[in-house]
Amino acid sequence: MASVSLSEAEKVYIVHGVQEDLRVDGRGCEDYRCIEVETDVVSNTSGSARVKLGHTDILVGVKAEMGTPKLEKPDEGYLEFFVDCSANATPEFEGRGGDDLGTEITNTLYRMFSSRSSVDLQSLCISPREHCWVLYVDVLLLECGGNLFDAISLAVKAALFNTRIPKVRVLEDEEGSKDIELSDDPYDCMQLSVESVPCVVTLCKIGCRHVVDATLQEEACSLASLLVAVTSSGVVTCMRKVGRGSLDPESIFEMMETGKRAGKLLHTALQDVLHKEESLGPRRQKVGFLG
Amino acid sequence: MAGLELLSDQGYRVDGRRAGELRKIQARMGVFAQADGSAYIEQGNTKALAVVYGPHEASVGRVSIRGSRSRALPDRALVNCQYSSATFSTGERKRRPHGDRKSCEMGLQLRQTFEAAILTQLHPRSQIDIYVQVLQADGGTYAACVNAATLAVLDAGIPMQDFVCACSAGFVDGTALADLSHVEEAAGGPQLALALLPASGQIALLEMDARLHEDHLECVLEAAAQAARDVHALLDRVVRQHVREASILLGD
Numbered sequence: 019m020a021s022v023s024l025s026e027a028e029k030v031y032i033v034h035g036v037q038e039d040l041r042v043d044g045r046g047c048e049d050y051r052c053i054e055v056e057t058d059v060v061s062n063t064s065g066s067a068r069v070k071l072g073h074t075d076i077l078v079g080v081k082a083e084m085g086t087p088k089l090e091k092p093d094e095g096y097l098e099f100f101v102d103c104s105a106n107a108t109p110e111f112e113g114r115g116g117d118d119l120g121t122e123i124t125n126t127l128y129r130m131f132s133s134r135s136s137v138d139l140q141s142l143c144i145s146p147r148e149h150c151w152v153l154y155v156d157v158l159l160l161e162c163g164g165n166l167f168d169a170i171s172l173a174v175k176a177a178l179f180n181t182r183i184p185k186v187r188v189l190e191d192e193e194g195s196k197d198i199e200l201s202d203d204p205y206d207c208m209q210l211s212v213e214s215v216p217c218v219v220t221l222c223k224i225g226c227r228h229v230v231d232a233t234l235q236e237e238a239c240s241l242a243s244l245l246v247a248v249t250s251s252g253v254v255t256c257m258r259k260v261g262r263g264s265l266d267p268e269s270i271f272e273m274m275e276t277g278k279r280a281g282k283l284l285h286t287a288l289q290d291v292l293h294k295e296e297s298l299g300p301r302r303q304k305v306g307f308l309g
Numbered sequence: 310m311a312g313l314e315l316l317s318d319q320g321y322r323v324d325g326r327r328a329g330e331l332r333k334i335q336a337r338m339g340v341f342a343q344a345d346g347s348a349y350i351e352q353g354n355t356k357a358l359a360v361v362y363g364p365h366e367a368s369v370g371r372v373s374i375r376g377s378r379s380r381a382l383p384d385r386a387l388v389n390c391q392y393s394s395a396t397f398s399t400g401e402r403k404r405r406p407h408g409d410r411k412s413c414e415m416g417l418q419l420r421q422t423f424e425a426a427i428l429t430q431l432h433p434r435s436q437i438d439i440y441v442q443v444l445q446a447d448g449g450t451y452a453a454c455v456n457a458a459t460l461a462v463l464d465a466g467i468p469m470q471d472f473v474c475a476c477s478a479g480f481v482d483g484t485a486l487a488d489l490s491h492v493e494e495a496a497g498g499p500q501l502a503l504a505l506l507p508a509s510g511q512i513a514l515l516e517m518d519a520r521l522h523e524d525h526l527e528c529v530l531e532a533a534a535q536a537a538r539d540v541h542a543l544l545d546r547v548v549r550q551h552v553r554e555a556s557i558l559l560g561d
Contacts, residue, residue, distance in 0.1 A: 063397045079397030102406045105440040106360040156396040161341050307349040308337050
């Protein structure tokens, strides 16, 4: 991760503030920073989204391609994740420097989406055992300002919401050979349902309390964090402890409860924004990086 | 040609432009707060981001193989460039964003271009990193990268001799085309990439692919140079606008 150097006095200041439920920028322990979400930023993808959470900037592009279903799940499509930690975020990510962090985030994403209810994979099947849609979800990390996992999961959810997969028909002729026909209308697409897609809430333990949405400075003061993937109904799909410190079981349960609360609010807010954006239709003013 | 007319009888190209017309360019400086300098440019459908770190101590905090070989130069700054294009940037999904041959070559070309323009003698024994990220590739990626990197270097406050403006050019049916899109590049005709220092007219980088008769070289070069000068006028406006906004915020 991008490193920030803090003096002991600054760390003490942050830790003491958190004990009083007052963080450096005036937030409470369960408050998020201002989040900006925009979809359809890159036009030659099936779906894309950009999330800006404080100084963290994430761009996700989803490309839908046709492939063969996996052997053990012949009537389902699947998702492939790839995270690229761009050198834009910090010079340490140049060349292969960002590969470690990228692999860690990719594995977390796979684990989050491994639950059967997250995405309806059967809707991605075209003909069992032969053709299915493969969604390549590519995450590009542009700027690192703390709390990467939350921003990435929000961006992935928004990009999947924005994904339009063309409708195909399978035509079978007399000899039994199948032909795939794409409809002529470019707007004749199907949308994925993202109701059960989880979002990650990262809780960092600072002193005796835990905070949601830590900045880089706060992450430097915390010894251990808990990543909780929560769906909009409050169901936890995946949980992971990161960091070099240790947590005791009571704090893990407390953090999980906080995570579920914060996750539900996050989901409602994201759904509102996405629906509002979609209701503006094709005449929406696209801002992207120019705004 | 395979049924696609790159230049119609009335002189219109595939996207409705004239032969010497550029695509719509929009740019913004200071996109990221944490980097020393950053810029974003959109040339038609090609979108590129450039970020500059430096001047800083040479090869600090680098774990990569390339970094360990870079050493500080005693009389000037080291310019280090990386070109990376997102996996979703092209029509066909790319497997590796950087590290392949083409990205390495582009990185070297960018380095050559900027070593000609940046006043490296002013920062001996230090390093300037320029990282370019292509978000969407629709032809003219080298030109977009150079233009974005120029703005980012200016945003970082690193002294340069002059702007570096780049544009691509091609040759179809006896006419030179400026600012090629992906469709025109894929058609296989001659392509010229030019990076120009507009005030003096000096060429920082010149690259040409495919066969072109030397009689036509002059007019293609002139088309690219004119397009680069047009880009310069635009980038100049963007920089002045940015400085105006910054001074308003500072309350001058």
